[in-house]
Amino acid sequence: MLKPLTALFAAAGLALSSLASAQAYPSKTIKIIVPFAVGGIADTFGRVIAQKLTETWGQPVVVENKGGAGGNIGADLVAKSPPDGYTLVIGNIGTHAVNPFLMKNMPYDPLKDFVPIAHVLDAEGLLVVNPALPVKTVAELIAYGKANPGKLSYASGGLGTTSHLAGELFKSMSGIDMVHVPYKGNSPAITDVMGGQAQMIFATMPTVIQQAKSGRLRAIATLGKTRAKAVPDVPTIGETLPGFDVANWIGMFxxxxxxxxxxxxxxAEVQRIMRAPDVEARLETEGAKFVPTTPETFAAFQKAESAKWAAAIKAAGIKQE
Structure with a gap:
C-alpha cells in the first residue's frame, strides 16, 4: 500500500505546486512573441497589451518580433516553449488557421500545440474597385462578372494572403470568373488597382480607407459579418452573398x-485592456474591432476557421509551397 499512497501524495504535491505557481503568476518577465515585422497591427496591439500588463502587474512584459515563414518561425518558438505563461504569441489567421494548408513541412500544429487565450481583434476589410469599373454594389459586380467572364481581375498582397483567400471565396460563392494578380505586398497591389492594372482588391481597412474617401478607389462592401463603424453606410458582402465572412483576425495563444x-x-486581462476607452479609440483609428471571447469560444472559432479555409483552399486549387 505504501507505493500507491506515495504516488498519490506525490501527485497531490505536484498539483498543489502547480496551483501555487499559477497563483504567484507572474513572478518574472513575460515575453510576447509577435511573429511579424514591427509596425503591423499585430505588433501594434501586442505592444498595447504588453504595456498595459506591465502597468497592472508590476512585472516587465516585453514584445519580441520574430518574423519569417509567414509567421511560422515565431509561432513555432512559442509552441516549443515551457507551458508556464511566460512565453506567449500574438498569432493570426495565417499562423493559427491557414498556413498548414498552404505550406509544406509545418513545424507545429496550430490546434494541438497551443491553448487559445483570447481573440484580440478583427482587422476590418473592405472590397474596393477602380472607379472606372461600372459597378457600385456587390450585386452589380456579380452581374458584370457574369456578363464579362474572365475580364475581371483582383489584386492581392501575395499567394495565400487574406486578400487572396477572400478573392477566391468570393469567386466560389458568387460563381463569377476572376483573374488573380498576386503582388509582393499590399502597397503595390493597391497602387495598381488605383492605376487600373487590376480592377479590385479585398484589403484591410486602414490600407485603403483614405483612398476610398478621396475617390481614388470606390468602396463596394466590407468583408466581415457586420458593417464597420468607419464606413457605416457601406454594406457587407454577406448582405448580398449570405455566409460570406472574412475576418483578418488576431489572437493571443x-x-x-x-x-x-x-x-x-x-x-480576463485582455478583455479589460481591449475595452479601455483609449484602446477602443485606437482600434477605431486602425480600422479594427475587439471581439470578446472566452478561451473556449476562441478555441471553437479557431477550429472553425481552420476547417473553413482548408475547404476554400482545396476548392480554389491553391498548391502548398
Missing part, C-alpha cells in the same frame, strides 16, 4: 499545457 488558472487570468 500560449503553449499547450499552460495551467488553466493562467489562461483565465490572461483572458
Amino acid at each position: 500560449a503553449p499547450a499545457g499552460t495551467p488553466r488558472e493562467i489562461v483565465d487570468r490572461l483572458n
Whole structure:
C-alpha cells in the first residue's frame, strides 16, 4: 500500500505546486512573441497589451518580433516553449488557421500545440474597385462578372494572403470568373488597382480607407459579418452573398499545457485592456474591432476557421509551397 499512497501524495504535491505557481503568476518577465515585422497591427496591439500588463502587474512584459515563414518561425518558438505563461504569441489567421494548408513541412500544429487565450481583434476589410469599373454594389459586380467572364481581375498582397483567400471565396460563392494578380505586398497591389492594372482588391481597412474617401478607389462592401463603424453606410458582402465572412483576425495563444488558472487570468486581462476607452479609440483609428471571447469560444472559432479555409483552399486549387 505504501507505493500507491506515495504516488498519490506525490501527485497531490505536484498539483498543489502547480496551483501555487499559477497563483504567484507572474513572478518574472513575460515575453510576447509577435511573429511579424514591427509596425503591423499585430505588433501594434501586442505592444498595447504588453504595456498595459506591465502597468497592472508590476512585472516587465516585453514584445519580441520574430518574423519569417509567414509567421511560422515565431509561432513555432512559442509552441516549443515551457507551458508556464511566460512565453506567449500574438498569432493570426495565417499562423493559427491557414498556413498548414498552404505550406509544406509545418513545424507545429496550430490546434494541438497551443491553448487559445483570447481573440484580440478583427482587422476590418473592405472590397474596393477602380472607379472606372461600372459597378457600385456587390450585386452589380456579380452581374458584370457574369456578363464579362474572365475580364475581371483582383489584386492581392501575395499567394495565400487574406486578400487572396477572400478573392477566391468570393469567386466560389458568387460563381463569377476572376483573374488573380498576386503582388509582393499590399502597397503595390493597391497602387495598381488605383492605376487600373487590376480592377479590385479585398484589403484591410486602414490600407485603403483614405483612398476610398478621396475617390481614388470606390468602396463596394466590407468583408466581415457586420458593417464597420468607419464606413457605416457601406454594406457587407454577406448582405448580398449570405455566409460570406472574412475576418483578418488576431489572437493571443500560449503553449499547450499552460495551467488553466493562467489562461483565465490572461483572458480576463485582455478583455479589460481591449475595452479601455483609449484602446477602443485606437482600434477605431486602425480600422479594427475587439471581439470578446472566452478561451473556449476562441478555441471553437479557431477550429472553425481552420476547417473553413482548408475547404476554400482545396476548392480554389491553391498548391502548398
